[in-house]
Amino acid sequence: MAVTESVTGGTFAGARAAHEGILRRQSARESRARTYARALPIVPVRARGLTIEGADGRRYLDCLSGAGTLALGHNHPVVLEAIRKVLDSGAPLSVLDLATPVKDAFTTELFRTLPPGLADRARVQFCGPAGTDAVEAAFKLVRAATGRTGILAFTGAYHGMTSGALAASGGADHVRVARLPYPQDYRCPFGVGGPGGAELAARWTESVLDDPKSGVPLPAGMILEPVQGEGGVIPAPDDWLRRMRRLTADRSIPLIADEIQTGVGRTGAFWAVEHSGVTPDVMVLSKAIGGSLPLAVVVYRDDLDVWEPGAHAGTFRGNQLAMAAGTATLTHVRENGLAERAGLLGSRMLSRLRGLQEEFACVGDVRGRGLMIGVELVDPEGEDEVGGSGEVGGSGEVRGSGRAVAMQGGSVGAGDWDGGARSGWDGGDWDGGARSGWDGGALREWDGAARPRPAAPELASAVQRACLERGLIVELGGRHAGVVRLLPPLTITDEQADAVLDRLADAVAAVARDPAAHGVRSRRPDGRKEPTG
Numbered sequence: 250m251a252v253t254e255s256v257t258g259g260t261f262a263g264a265r266a267a268h269e270g271i272l273r274r275q276s277a278r279e280s281r282a283r284t285y286a287r288a289l290p291i292v293p294v295r296a297r298g299l300t301i302e303g304a305d306g307r308r309y310l311d312c313l314s315g316a317g318t319l320a321l322g323h324n325h326p327v328v329l330e331a332i333r334k335v336l337d338s339g340a341p342l343s344v345l346d347l348a349t350p351v352k353d354a355f356t357t358e359l360f361r362t363l364p365p366g367l368a369d370r371a372r373v374q375f376c377g378p379a380g381t382d383a384v385e386a387a388f389k390l391v392r393a394a395t396g397r398t399g400i401l402a403f404t405g406a407y408h409g410m411t412s413g414a415l416a417a418s419g420g421a422d423h424v425r426v427a428r429l430p431y432p433q434d435y436r437c438p439f440g441v442g443g444p445g446g447a448e449l450a451a452r453w454t455e456s457v458l459d460d461p462k463s464g465v466p467l468p469a470g471m472i473l474e475p476v477q478g479e480g481g482v483i484p485a486p487d488d489w490l491r492r493m494r495r496l497t498a499d500r501s502i503p504l505i506a507d508e509i510q511t512g513v514g515r516t517g518a519f520w521a522v523e524h525s526g527v528t529p530d531v532m533v534l535s536k537a538i539g540g541s542l543p544l545a546v547v548v549y550r551d552d553l554d555v556w557e558p559g560a561h562a563g564t565f566r567g568n569q570l571a572m573a574a575g576t577a578t579l580t581h582v583r584e585n586g587l588a589e590r591a592g593l594l595g596s597r598m599l600s601r602l603r604g605l606q607e608e609f610a611c612v613g614d615v616r617g618r619g620l621m622i623g624v625e626l627v628d629p630e631g632e633d634e635v636g637g638s639g640e641v642g643g644s645g646e647v648r649g650s651g652r653a654v655a656m657q658g659g660s661v662g663a664g665d666w667d668g669g670a671r672s673g674w675d676g677g678d679w680d681g682g683a684r685s686g687w688d689g690g691a692l693r694e695w696d697g698a699a700r701p702r703p704a705a706p707e708l709a710s711a712v713q714r715a716c717l718e719r720g721l722i723v724e725l726g727g728r729h730a731g732v733v734r735l736l737p738p739l740t741i742t743d744e745q746a747d748a749v750l751d752r753l754a755d756a757v758a759a760v761a762r763d764p765a766a767h768g769v770r771s772r773r774p775d776g777r778k779e780p781t782g
Contacts (some may be wrong), residue, residue: 261306268292268305285313288713289722296323299738299745301722310749311722312735317478317510317621320537320578320587322738328540331577332570344567346375355572358579359538362519363548366528370551377563378543378571380509380535384408384472386547386561387533391470391503393560394553399468401454401502403431404438405480405728408472408507408533427465429454431473433483435614435625436701436728447489455496470531471497472505475521481727482616482623482734484516487525494527503530503553509545510621513537514582514739517592517619524618540574587739588619594746595619598735601750609761613702622735624753625727626709627702704731708760711767715756721749 271292279286292304299322301309311323321328335342335351344352352375360368374390376382392398402408430438432447439449457463473493477483497504506529511521515537518524522532530553535545543565582588599617602624606612613627709731716723716733724734737749760767 265305268303271304285724288710288725289313289717291717291722298322298325299741307720309717309720309722310737310745310752312737312749313722313724314736314738315541316536316724317515317736318536318539319541320513320515320582320739321540322740323541325578325581325740327577327581328574331540331573332542335569335573340569342569343565344569345564346562346566349567349569351569351572351576352567355576355579358576358583359534359546359548362579362583363532364520364523364528367532367548367550371548372551372554374547374549374556374561375563375566376545376547376561378539378545378565378568380507380533380545381408382563383509383533383535383545383547384507387472387505387531387549388470389561390547390549390553390556391505391531394503394555395469395501397467397469398425399466400426401429401457401465401468401471402426403429403473403477405431405433405477405483406472406474406507407477407479408474408509427457427468429457431477431480431483432486432489433481435616444486444488447486447492451489451492451496454493458496458500458502467500468502470503470505472507472533474507474511475524476511476516476618476621478510478621478734479726481625481732482621484616484618485525490522490525490527494525494529497530503549505529505531505533507533509533509535510736513579514588514591515619515621515736517588517595519583519588521618537578538575539568539571540576540578542568542571542574544568544571544575582739591619591739594741594743595622598622598746598750602753605754605757609757611705611708611761612757613704617735620735620737620739620741623726624733624735624757626705626712626731626733628705628708629702631703631705704729705769706730707769708764709733711760711764711769712753712756715759715767716753719752719756721752721756723753 272290275283275286291301291307291309293301294304295302296311299310299312301311301323303309311319314320314322340349340351356373359373360371363371374386376386388400391400430450430453432450434442434446437443437446439446441449457465458467471493473485473490474480475485475490477485494504496502504527506520506522506527508520508522512532512534513519513536515521516524520532522529531547531549533545533547538544538546595617598620599615599622602615602622605624606615610629611626612624614625615623616625617623704727706725706729709725709727712733713723713725724736726732726734733753735749735753737746741749760769
């Protein structure tokens, strides 16, 4: 599928030369820490909605959206109008934490959108203009309010790039933050998935909190993402989120919801916690709330507001242009029902993408919520990560080297793992299945076809490059950067969504058919699933 060109002939040659010159100078001058520029060698010069035009004249459909910052896409008219209004008014552009009409309008609109249980008694702290500073502020806040120091976070999390935020993220080696299992179906840490895996994750958390010998003292707070984005687009089960809310409320632990990427309609609700009906004590917000400009805030319950003046500050916390753009964005999303539309369109896109999963063995999983979508690429020839045959006895006994757990009749079996470690759930009664959410005689067994294959980051990178060749910008994420991520603006049309899916499907098919031509070695020439039956 050819990329549309806006210039031809000699004009194109000149534009191409300018494009390459800019990239060369960037490489020579900028830090080695740059990331997106390495995978996406483009030079944007114009943009509108879903579309970006590069300096070389090529046009792209942008499903990165500034890592989820652009809820309304590039240069939406209501955002531009709000920015021009401030510029034309002569209002100051940076005001520290002084009150202004622009700031008052933003705060009013933000509070209007908050979950009802929080909106009625909310306080807001304007932070430095990045989500990671809002996370740092949230940690300082709950530590000051509780007099405790520890933080509970989850495997696979991403909360920012400053020291405290990194300590709570999945790749950290810091011991001030206790790491808990985050439930997921495809790569369940317990080898179970579904409601059973979420129940095990919740019980692990409960045990850590209540066991006086767990090594984890009562923490100052728990931080979680309703959908893990950088972790691989993993939606938290609603029942599990409600369980975390009960566990923290019962123990007077403030619950911090990181809605930096999931907020402002992205997942099909204005705030992702609303899917589960959970009201957190603290919300950290950034990205889309600034309407494409830098802005970050912490919203929290009024009884946590124990800070002394100046306890958290930042020179650029009074960004008037971002507040005006943010007000316009929040209002437009709310008044036009864009959150609800994101839920409907996202479901349709997921349904179509699951066709790729059926067709190609290299597509291991398709998941997401609303317009936060992930396609996990796997090695179709690699050995499964569970291993063993996972043979299940009638009493729930698991034999072999596998780590799968079979559940039957609502109880965990004897836990006898021949050739492997005992599960430790000897006769663990699950209360007839009521707590796990399973019906009585359900049996879940991981056979050879169900176990996840190893992540394939090289394959995912090849698909990302093939997408770019076809005029589609996508991001990679996940534990091993093996997940192709789609974060289109909420304003994407049905026709544009079809074009995005067409280009992605074509890229996957091309890489699967001839991986070697795309820099990936594979013994299976077409990457398609072998026929069954």
